[in-house]
Amino acid sequence: MGIATAVWGTGNVGRAAIRSVAAHPELDLVAVIVSNPDKAGRDAGDLADAGRDLGVVATTDVEAALTGLGGAGAVVYAVNGELRPDEALVDIRRALAAGAVVVSPSVYALYDHRGTPPELRDPVEAACRAGSSALFASGIDPGWGNDLLPALVSGLGSEIEQIRCQEIFDYSTYDAEDSVRYIVGMGQPMDYDPPMIVPGVPSMVWGGQVRLIARALGVELEDVRETSTRMPLAETVTTALGEFAAGTQGALRFEVQGIVDGEPKIVIEHVTRITAAAAPDWPQPPDGGDGAHRVIVEGRPRIEINVEATDEGGNRSAGGNATAANRLVNAIPWLRAAEPGLYDGLDVPLTPSAYLRASQPARS
Structure with a gap:
């Protein structure tokens, strides 16, 4: 069994996150949380444009979804936080206190947690301690393009x-x-x-x-x-x-x-x-x-690197969202093994993909 993982939100990032979790050999998609009752009861694969049913039905019952993680597991919090940052923080703290590690692009103030005002950071750290859990927040523009990639390129x-x-x-x-x-x-x-x-x-x-x-x-x-x-x-x-x-x-x-x-x-x-x-x-x-x-x-020398990702029928905005979601999802196994607390894009290593390895036949 892999790490029990819930995806909270099925928008531009949430769709990509569902596909990413479903494909990851170390994760098990066990819940998809939605706020729109019209999405409740639909298969996650349908909501995520996965091309197949995933056997997980979307729910509006947050408590049941978090309980289903067994006091551990992981949550990909992909709900838009632009218009509801306070509510997003409440949701994230709830998941952390329940014992789930959380990855999210939704709370900008936590991208650099060392610079986050104490009144925002301290309650999140308290939730991490209460749940023996950890949080990694990174952007959708995408975060790796504004932290790891420039740091790497500077070394050239x-x-x-x-x-x-x-x-x-x-x-x-x-x-x-x-x-x-x-x-x-x-x-x-x-x-x-x-x-x-x-x-x-x-x-x-x-x-x-x-x-x-x-x-x-x-x-x-x-x-x-x-x-x-x-x-x-x-x-x-x-x-x-x-x-x-x-x-x-x-x-x-x-x-x-x-x-x-x-x-x-x-x-x-x-x-x-x-x-x-x-x-x-x-x-x-x-x-x-x-x-x-x-x-x-x-x-x-002068160095210029262009990254163009496409997804969902060749759309580059979807491709950018997918790379951001994959960076977060791929960090879950590392985060699950880490000490409780807050982590940023320089703390969390870029994890090589496990998907290709998982598709290889076992060696005798």
Whole structure:
């Protein structure tokens, strides 16, 4: 028997997490938790686009699902935390106190737990102690692209002037319309203030990742700063999410900068559009697709790495979500063996895939 694992949430990350847990030879998918009663009773494979039934029926009964883990096991907490961060923390603490290790992209403030305000961190640590459990939080943009990958790539250079991590993303097919319109601000008037770039929010979300890179490189940050630029649509466009009118926001670009010696030396940058035609002079995916993740090390030598992942019919947003989910799911066996407490993207090693090994015939 593998580690009993529940997936909590069946959105963009939850779907990928279900597929990942079901495929992992060291994990057993035993529960899928949903809030929508219309999803309750449906097979997890149906909800996750797995192409087959998985024999696990979704439930709204959180207590029964956590009890089914037997006071141990694991929870992939994939519920969107953007609009309900306090409730997400309550859910995570509940799972930790019940004895489950938890992996999650939902609580930005815990990406760099060493920098998390004590009023948020201390109750989570108390839940870990109560349940002899552990938590690993990492982002969906994806987290590995803003901590492990830049740290690894930096080791290939000699003289480094700047490390820049980019997410370049076309939201036209993103399956979260409210987030696209009301958090990112696509299709809103240009005097609308997108919550994503309200002063302090970018640093709250991505500042932890800047600090993780600085910690990996052994440098002290003098400050964390933010910049942002918005561009209107030149003409009305219609996407899978509906109509976006000319003159409303069509593109958003922002940076979270780690300042060293008065200069932005560590930068997390997001370049987002509602259509590929918006802000054509801004960075684009190398092949003109709908998304890419890029790490650029300016220095000697100059190094640029582009990562393009696709899933769910060739969609790159789904591919990015899948890689983020897989990073979290693959960490569960390591986390289950770790001491109780909080862990981040530099604490948790990148685990080589167990899937291929599991498919090999046994040797005599």
